[in-house]
Amino acid sequence: MKNIDKIQTLLPLGYLYLVILGIAKEGLYYYQIGINIVTYSSIMDILISPIATITSHLIFTIPILLLFIFHYNLPKFLLKNDDKLWVQKLFDIKKNYENKDVTEEEKRNEYIFVSVKMLNSFLFSLYIGFGFGGGYFLSKKIKENKLQYEYKVNYNDGKSENIHLIGSNTTYYFFLSKGNPAIKITPVASIKNIEMTKKKSFY
Incomplete structure (x- = not known):
């Protein structure tokens, strides 16, 4: 029950984070073609921005799904393999393994935190990268008159x-x-x- 309560508490915060990332991505994308997208967006647009962004293209959807699947299973992987040196170095968890006073539940909570922190970093990079890259290539195509009128x-x-x-x-x-x-x-x-x-x- 405690884990369920934690998840219920974190879900709104997680969605808020995705909303912020969605706004940042769209802002970067449209800014490069001279549009302040926020001024043309309603509250509904802002709230559904994470879903709209994730489903916008397969090249964006697939990495997002893989990221969530990987980081969902990461804490279990760390619990089973925290005795391996390369795992300790890669995920910076050596102190947890060496501290014999740390319980398995405490380790699990720490590894969940590690997983969430990594997921946040990857999502930030992905959203900002797609926003900046998409806007850059679009503005370039407009200048070079290489658009497809589909x-x-x-x-x-x-x-x-x-x-x-x-x-x-x-x-x-x-x-x-x-x-x-x-x-x-x-x-x-x-x-x-x-x-x-x-x-x-x-x-």
């Missing part, structure tokens, strides 16, 4: 145009029209639908 947007007034879709949230679409280097920020309510005409690129 969508067709149909407006409520009957007009349509081919676009490169940068992203969207609950209120706005962000895209570039073919032949126009200016980024358009268009309310969702003004668009009838968007058709995918080509296979979507990663950035």
Whole structure:
């Protein structure tokens, strides 16, 4: 029961951390193309940002899932292998193994902390890296006119145009029209639908 209570206490904090990382990633991504995404985001957009980010691309989803699986099982691995020198050095747990007064429960709690700390570091690097890298490559493609216009947007007034879709949230679409280097920020309510005409690129 104690472990369940701890998990219930940590889950909101963990999700808050993911929300902050999601905002940071989106902020870095859009900042490099001149957009302050926070000003165009609702509270709902901010709250669902971790889920939206994790499911945005397979190249992001798969590493995230692998990270969670690995770090979930890491404490068990450390308990079984903390006598090995390479494990002690790699995870900095030598002091726990040498201290004979430390109980197995105390070791387990310490290894859970080690796992959470490592997971936080990897998630931070992954989110910030994807935000910075994605924004950089997108801005470069815009400058070099190398975008793929894989969508067709149909407006409520009957007009349509081919676009490169940068992203969207609950209120706005962000895209570039073919032949126009200016980024358009268009309310969702003004668009009838968007058709995918080509296979979507990663950035």
